[in-house]
Amino acid sequence: MSELTLAQSLNGALATALESDERVVLLGEDIGRTGGVFRITDGLRDKYGEDRVFDTPVAESGIVGAAFGMAIAGMHPVAELQFLGFSYPAYDQIINHVARIRNRSNHRFTAPLVIRVPFGGGIGAAEHHSESTEAIYAHIPGLKVVVPSTPSDARGLLLAAIEDPDPVLFLEPIRLYRAVKEEVPDSYYTTEIGPLRVEREGEDITVVSWGAMMKEARAAAARLEESGVSVEVLDLRTLSPIDADGIVRSATKTGRVVVVHEAPRTAGMGAEVAAIVQERALYSLTAPVRRVTGWDTVFPLKRSEGHYLPTVDRIVQVAQETLEA
Amino acid sequence: MSELTLAQSLNGALATALESDERVVLLGEDIGRTGGVFRITDGLRDKYGEDRVFDTPVAESGIVGAAFGMAIAGMHPVAELQFLGFSYPAYDQIINHVARIRNRSNHRFTAPLVIRVPFGGGIGAAEHHSESTEAIYAHIPGLKVVVPSTPSDARGLLLAAIEDPDPVLFLEPIRLYRAVKEEVPDSYYTTEIGPLRVEREGEDITVVSWGAMMKEARAAAARLEESGVSVEVLDLRTLSPIDADGIVRSATKTGRVVVVHEAPRTAGMGAEVAAIVQERALYSLTAPVRRVTGWDTVFPLKRSEGHYLPTVDRIVQVAQETLEA
């Protein structure tokens, strides 16, 4: 066990994967010499060699396409894209090739690769550096989308993603990289892709979130508990496949659901959560599922970030409205 | 007035736009010499010249990026991408540039361009030729997403899209190109982007759809009426901005909603419709909003198309379950 940040835990998980499976290679922009813009691959090239950890030209489609070819040939590549806002040049490779090869070849060829991407805002970054467009990936059949929010989940989910026989998009919440520390086992363990994690049990209302917004979700829950409300907090952890049963279980119990995400509201993952809840727990609902989300705008620059990101206040307010409905 | 197919109506609208606004130019793969794979631009290069209608190299990002530059410089380009499955190489240009320039330049530069894309399945086409990934575009702030399903809407919406000061993704239902004929005015008219169209009024249940699935939605409604059910059918026509008020109005009236689309269910636009309805009309709902959609799979090849596409039977069955709920 070591007390680790999320960033350290990811670094450790990658080291473990490189150590335990020779099919694992890492590739991406600046991940070798500098250890990546967030230093998640720090030290790995020195330790595991230039034949395992590759700096690449600036070409996202190339990175994913090459990793895909390697995966078909039997390797387990872990590609890094620097920010989710720079993943779009690779969108075609992901949707038209990576996610489809098993289908297209009727299981003959498969693409066990992981695409790691830092995502989300809140650090006053430049344009395109704060995106959280998870919905456009969760909509792709054949791809799994995973989002850890704690150091120990990060390790378990990343090792599970690398082991997975199918491709996984692994989204890393930038704002949490160094925000929390937790005891993380040093052993090789995996956390199942799919099931959500009940972060906190409660009776009156369910707050559903993932990634960096878990911080606000937790804080809002704590605030609400102070005024005597019992809040159940769910960390989805996996957006595709989404844990519909887990969400419905909680919604049925509390009858009230608030879903929180950074992405714009329209056609975001909050819609899917709301759709599932009303589909399967309508008669348990005492209030509509409400969405506390980013607005339908481009993620703004530093000075307006506060206008955009869901705050603890907004979550608490919407939760209270939901409780009063 | 002329009796036109949807394809002919689009061709006429493009001719009208070229005729009435010299800022309009057309560009895309094979749209000049051959009039495009679906002949939507047939004859336009001969009539309006090689300086208005351009065949381009095979490069979707280049087509959209160049059209974007032209739009900033004051033209109103209409770009064609051959199929929605080939739009992904241009996704980065669309999300990171086209949809953002107004925001990024605080209104100084704008991109009044239209990206026309045939979409949807049902004609036994090759892989990638049957996509309906409208959700990944509707999620993009700054972009409008329009989908006509009738010849007269096609003309009015396309002219409105070309006039629009902001970028519009214009999705054309392949299966309907030549499936219906309708009287279409020859005059210059626009149909407002945004408001849905009530295709048929009813009291007992609302069926929401768009694009090619309108055909099945209509047929299902007709079938249900035979058994005495009064069905309201909504054609969304615009997916972004979505006409939430229009949807809620109908849902409030009928209390029962079925949404139908071809795309995979998870994180598709049906989720947004369901989310809106339960958010704003929960207490009017007598049954959950149900989604009749494609499965969470790649759109299959010809022999399995029937397994994938929502059928009239499936819609009727789900509507009946909703009515009995």
Added chain:
Amino acid sequence: MLTLISPDGTVGDRLPITLEEMRRLYSDMVEARTYDHKCMAMQRQGRLATYAPFEGQEAAQIGAAATLRPDDWVAATYRDAALMWRAGYPWSLLVAGRTGDERGGQAPDGVNVLPPSITVGGHMIHAVGLAWAEALRGSDRVALTSFGDGATSEGDFHEAMNFAAVFNTPTVFLCQNNGFAISYPRAEQTRSESIAMKAEGYGMPGVLVDGNDVAAVFEVVREAVTRARRGGGPTLIEAVTYRLGPHTTADDPNRYRDEDDAVEWREKDPLERVRLLLERAGGWTPEWQTDLETRAADVIEEAVAMAEALPQPTAEEMLLRMYEQPTSSIESQLREIGS
């Protein structure tokens, strides 16, 4: 541009292969053309979905594939049936794919040929990744990727070429420049004099070859394959050829090209020149030709029969084909279908 066999069947001072090998290549081209004609006919009968014929491009495809080892990788396109077949992919699966059946994409075990890429340009980088993986684990397999002149305009072509050169991967890029991308002529596709010369911009050798000359194609591809196998890195080869038929069965070439061109190119037919050469060398008789054609027709008929005998695919298969283990969403949709 390297030509070894002229359209009239005469050769210069050398041929890279024996007469017997040449007979094999000829026989392969006859079989491929038989397949192509059969598919065109089947499509007209409504038995196939859209079909993209390769008539006129047999030399480029057969000549290239003949240089490969059975365990090499191939990433090719919708128009590369001859190439894929010569690399080990059964005709029956190629036909099955064209009937609209995903099972057609399932190469037999041991055949390292990817299902044909329908997107233009996206698959070349896969051959870079495949080759890179082989090099990393010390095998001497190479990856060959085939694509058209139009595909060279896609950004992915650029990224693939650059990655291959930067990482020195054993990848052979085979561009079949058949004059058109659907209706768009090669002369407009790019202003560079040749496609082969684009290789220079990546620090990679580029070779221009007569794509209707099976011996010349064989020679230049073999050289590239050998170099790649020995760690010498990637090569770009431009095989200049012509698509004699339409782009696909949905296309009408009269809209964009002069049929005189096609007539001219028919005179450069890749099969006929080899036939003339073989005849002159005593390696061809009308009886052998009849024999070849009969055998080819039988082989293709059998393949068609196999493809058409595949049972109707089920909805369950469609859902189960998405992941190794069905996810919760697939499982719930399976239940929905079952009900």
Added chain:
Amino acid sequence: MLTLISPDGTVGDRLPITLEEMRRLYSDMVEARTYDHKCMAMQRQGRLATYAPFEGQEAAQIGAAATLRPDDWVAATYRDAALMWRAGYPWSLLVAGRTGDERGGQAPDGVNVLPPSITVGGHMIHAVGLAWAEALRGSDRVALTSFGDGATSEGDFHEAMNFAAVFNTPTVFLCQNNGFAISYPRAEQTRSESIAMKAEGYGMPGVLVDGNDVAAVFEVVREAVTRARRGGGPTLIEAVTYRLGPHTTADDPNRYRDEDDAVEWREKDPLERVRLLLERAGGWTPEWQTDLETRAADVIEEAVAMAEALPQPTAEEMLLRMYEQPTSSIESQLREIGS
């Protein structure tokens, strides 16, 4: 590679411009460097978001921009503040952008400079579309796009170059090869000997120039601009230079490069060589230098003050910036914010 002014300030037989023009270029470079240093300082004080310094690249940027007409188009990057400014973009807006304010992207009316592209590679094709539009309506405006060595690996570079050549658009491609893409050295980015030579693969002229020599840059860009203006089509220019500072304020160059390199490149400083030249020609005095620096400092301080005086942007502005007319979704969210 064309050099006109050597690092020691000596010139060959010709200079493309007068002494007075040279003084202007020098003065501009001093002002640009003042801005750069100021931004680095402000970032350390927490007054700016991440900043990407251009120190060492002033000659490439000022020399190129000086060739443009005020109505020409510019599509440049996060590192091109000097270029954008010389093309008419006010320092105050450049600073505003760096404080994290979208209003910094709003070029004044008449200034045809796009907001800096943060994505690598995506903006070059915009300069193709801009130039194409101008050519179509018969204006003689050109579009210049600036980008780095790393950007040439993106697929969009390829598509932009190809479209420019195919449609003969009046576009000037200026690659500032500053040796690195963050930590990735130019030698690995591509195996081609130069970036300039990539132009050939598109049938476009490619020119290699000493990017630290403002006169040489001016000359080759002027030639390209003139050709483009006269309908002669696009040009690719590679200006070889060096980023003396870190990639951005978040970067530590010691992780990937030898500081000796930077020392060596400091000796090729683009300002110093012009100062030496001017001094020798009687066009430079220490008093003038002090004057320039004082004036530059004042100008930049004023720009900073303007940027920092911009009122806190509102949430409403953020929503209203998405469309000309707010859509129904924007309107309902405005109401939500208001409540």
